[in-house]
Amino acid sequence: MATAQTSTLPLDAESSAALADRGLEYALVDRDGDAFAPFLRSVARGFLGEEPTAEQIESSRDSLRGRRLTGVFDRRGVEPDAPVATVDSWVNELTVSPGRTVPIWSISAVTVAPTHRRRGIATALLTGELRTAAAAGYPLAGLTVTEATIYGRWGFSPAAWASNVTVDTRRARWTGPVAPGRLDFVSRESLPARMTAIHERLRVRRPGAVPGWEGRWRGIAGLTPEAPDAKKVRAVAYTDPGGVERGILVYTIAEREEFTAHELEVRALFADGDEALGALWRFALEHDLVGRVMAELQPAVPPVQWMVSDRRAVTATLTDHHWLRVLDxxxxxxxxxxxxxxxxxxxxxxxxxxxxxxxxxxxxxxxxxxxxxxxxxxxxxxxxxxxxxxxxxxxxxxxxxxxxxxxxxxxxxxxxxxxxxxxxxxxxxxxx
Ligand SMILES: CC(C)(COP(=O)(O)OP(=O)(O)OC[C@H]1O[C@@H](n2cnc3c(N)ncnc32)[C@H](O)[C@@H]1OP(=O)(O)O)[C@@H](O)C(=O)NCCC(=O)NCCS
The missing domain is CATH 3.30.1050.10 (SCP2 sterol-binding domain)
Incomplete structure (x- = not known):
C-alpha cells in the first residue's frame, strides 16, 4: 500500500549527501510559508516565464495544495533563500486499463538555474524523487517533458503519445455523424466544475490518463492571473437529448490578416461519447470566419480525420507525451x-x-x-x-x-x- 501523505516524507539521504558535497542544501519547501514565493520565482525563471505577481503567487499556492515541493539552495549566493533548483511531486492516479488505475508518483517543475547547470543537480533531484517514491511504495513515477533528451537516462520512457492536430477548414467539409443533442455557450467561471465532471468520466477509461486538478482547469478556462489570452477564452457544452452534459470545448480565436481565415485554437476538447465528440469538432470546423483549427493532445490517430470529406485537410503530428518510470x-x-x-x-x-x-x-x-x-x-x-x-x-x-x-x-x-x-x-x- 503506497503512502498517501507524501509532502512530509523525509528527504532522500543519498541526494542530500551528493548535494552537500557540492556545498548545496536539499530542503523541502513549505507551500504555506515564506519560502514558497522564491520557489515559484525560480520555477518561472526555469521555464522562461515572467516574474510571478503577488496575485499569481497566491493563486499558485492554492493550486499546488497537496504537493511535495523540494528546492536546492546555494546559501553562499546573493539570494540564499531563492532555490537554484526545484521539483514538485504528488500522488496521482494512472489509468492502466479501462476501469483500472494505479497510484503513481508524478513529477513536475524540474528546473535548475542556468548559473548552476550541468553540475549533477537534476540528477540528484530526479534520483532522489525516484528513491523516495519507491520507498513509499509507488510502482511507477511519471512526468510530461519539455525536451525528449533529458529523462531517458533515469529510466523514464514514453508510454502514451498524443497528436498535435491542425485542420484546414476550407478543405474539411463535415461528413461525420450529426449529433442529436444541443450546444450552448457556457461561462468561463463554470468551466472548472464542468471540465472536472466530464474529464473524471473519461480519464478512467483511457490508459495513460491521469486526473486534472482545479488549477489546471482554471488555467485552461483563463481564470488564473497568468493564463494566456484569458479574456478571449470561450466555451461550448454539448448536452445529449436526455439532458446530460457530455462534452466541453474550450477555445480561443486568433485573428489573422485574412478576415475569413482566423485560427481557432482548442484549449480543451473533452467528449464523453461519440456524439459529443462529433458535435464539438463540427462546431469548431464550421465556425464562421475560421480557416484553421488547431488542437494539441489529441489521440495518436485523431478521429476527426474520419469525419471530413478530405482526410488530408487534417494533419496530425505525433509526439511522446506521458513518460513513465517503472520502480516496482x-x-x-x-x-x-x-x-x-x-x-x-x-x-x-x-x-x-x-x-x-x-x-x-x-x-x-x-x-x-x-x-x-x-x-x-x-x-x-x-x-x-x-x-x-x-x-x-x-x-x-x-x-x-x-x-x-x-x-x-x-x-x-x-x-x-x-x-x-x-x-x-x-x-x-x-x-x-
Ligand atoms: C533540464 C535541466 C533540469 C537539467 O539540469 P542539470 O542540473 O543541468 O542536469 P545535470 O547536471 O544533472 O545533468 C544530467 C545529465 O543530463 C544532461 N542534460 C541536462 N540537460 C539536458 C538537456 N536539456 N538535453 C540533453 N541533455 C541534458 C547532462 O548533460 C547530463 O548528462 P550526463 O549524465 O551524460 O553527464 C536544466 O537544464 C533546466 O532547468 N532546464 C530548463 C527547464 C526544463 O527544461 N526543465 C525540464 C522540464 S520537463
Whole structure:
C-alpha cells in the first residue's frame, strides 16, 4: 500500500549527501510559508516565464495544495533563500486499463538555474524523487517533458503519445455523424466544475490518463492571473437529448490578416461519447470566419480525420507525451488487465537498481498477471525504459526490437505483443 501523505516524507539521504558535497542544501519547501514565493520565482525563471505577481503567487499556492515541493539552495549566493533548483511531486492516479488505475508518483517543475547547470543537480533531484517514491511504495513515477533528451537516462520512457492536430477548414467539409443533442455557450467561471465532471468520466477509461486538478482547469478556462489570452477564452457544452452534459470545448480565436481565415485554437476538447465528440469538432470546423483549427493532445490517430470529406485537410503530428518510470516490476505489471495469456521470464536492466533482474510474468486466461522474481535465464531482455513503454500497450515489443530496445526470439516477442495489446490506445490529454 503506497503512502498517501507524501509532502512530509523525509528527504532522500543519498541526494542530500551528493548535494552537500557540492556545498548545496536539499530542503523541502513549505507551500504555506515564506519560502514558497522564491520557489515559484525560480520555477518561472526555469521555464522562461515572467516574474510571478503577488496575485499569481497566491493563486499558485492554492493550486499546488497537496504537493511535495523540494528546492536546492546555494546559501553562499546573493539570494540564499531563492532555490537554484526545484521539483514538485504528488500522488496521482494512472489509468492502466479501462476501469483500472494505479497510484503513481508524478513529477513536475524540474528546473535548475542556468548559473548552476550541468553540475549533477537534476540528477540528484530526479534520483532522489525516484528513491523516495519507491520507498513509499509507488510502482511507477511519471512526468510530461519539455525536451525528449533529458529523462531517458533515469529510466523514464514514453508510454502514451498524443497528436498535435491542425485542420484546414476550407478543405474539411463535415461528413461525420450529426449529433442529436444541443450546444450552448457556457461561462468561463463554470468551466472548472464542468471540465472536472466530464474529464473524471473519461480519464478512467483511457490508459495513460491521469486526473486534472482545479488549477489546471482554471488555467485552461483563463481564470488564473497568468493564463494566456484569458479574456478571449470561450466555451461550448454539448448536452445529449436526455439532458446530460457530455462534452466541453474550450477555445480561443486568433485573428489573422485574412478576415475569413482566423485560427481557432482548442484549449480543451473533452467528449464523453461519440456524439459529443462529433458535435464539438463540427462546431469548431464550421465556425464562421475560421480557416484553421488547431488542437494539441489529441489521440495518436485523431478521429476527426474520419469525419471530413478530405482526410488530408487534417494533419496530425505525433509526439511522446506521458513518460513513465517503472520502480516496482510486479506492482506495475500486475496493475493492468491483459489481452492474452503469457508465461515467460523478462530480464530487465536498470542501472538505478529498482527494476533490475529477471522476472517471471504469468498471465492467466482472464488477463490477470502475477509477477515474481525468477531464478532463471530470461526469455526476453530489455532496459527498464522499454518496460515502461510496453506497459500500456502503446508500442509493440516487436517494434522496440527493431531498434534493439528489446531482445528475444520472434515468437516470444509476438506473445508479448498479443498479451500487452491495449483495449484503448493510451493517451494523456493534459500537461502536468
Ligand atoms: C533540464 C535541466 C533540469 C537539467 O539540469 P542539470 O542540473 O543541468 O542536469 P545535470 O547536471 O544533472 O545533468 C544530467 C545529465 O543530463 C544532461 N542534460 C541536462 N540537460 C539536458 C538537456 N536539456 N538535453 C540533453 N541533455 C541534458 C547532462 O548533460 C547530463 O548528462 P550526463 O549524465 O551524460 O553527464 C536544466 O537544464 C533546466 O532547468 N532546464 C530548463 C527547464 C526544463 O527544461 N526543465 C525540464 C522540464 S520537463
Amino acid at each position: 516490476v510486479p506492482g506495475a505489471l500486475a496493475s493492468r488487465a491483459y489481452a492474452a495469456p503469457l508465461d515467460l521470464v523478462i530480464g530487465v536492466g536498470d542501472p538505478l537498481g529498482f527494476a533490475d533482474g529477471a522476472w517471471r510474468v504469468r498471465i492467466d486466461t482472464s488477463g490477470q498477471a502475477t509477477v515474481e522474481r525468477a531464478d532463471a535465464e530470461p526469455d526476453v531482455r530489455m532496459p527498464v525504459g522499454s518496460l515502461a513503454s510496453l506497459l500500456l500497450g502503446g508500442v509493440r515489443a516487436t517494434e522496440l526490437a527493431t531498434a534493439g530496445l528489446v531482445e528475444g526470439e520472434p515468437h516470444q516477442l509476438g506473445a508479448i505483443d498479443g498479451a500487452f495489446a491495449a483495449e484503448a490506445t493510451p493517451l494523456l490529454d493534459i500537461w502536468y
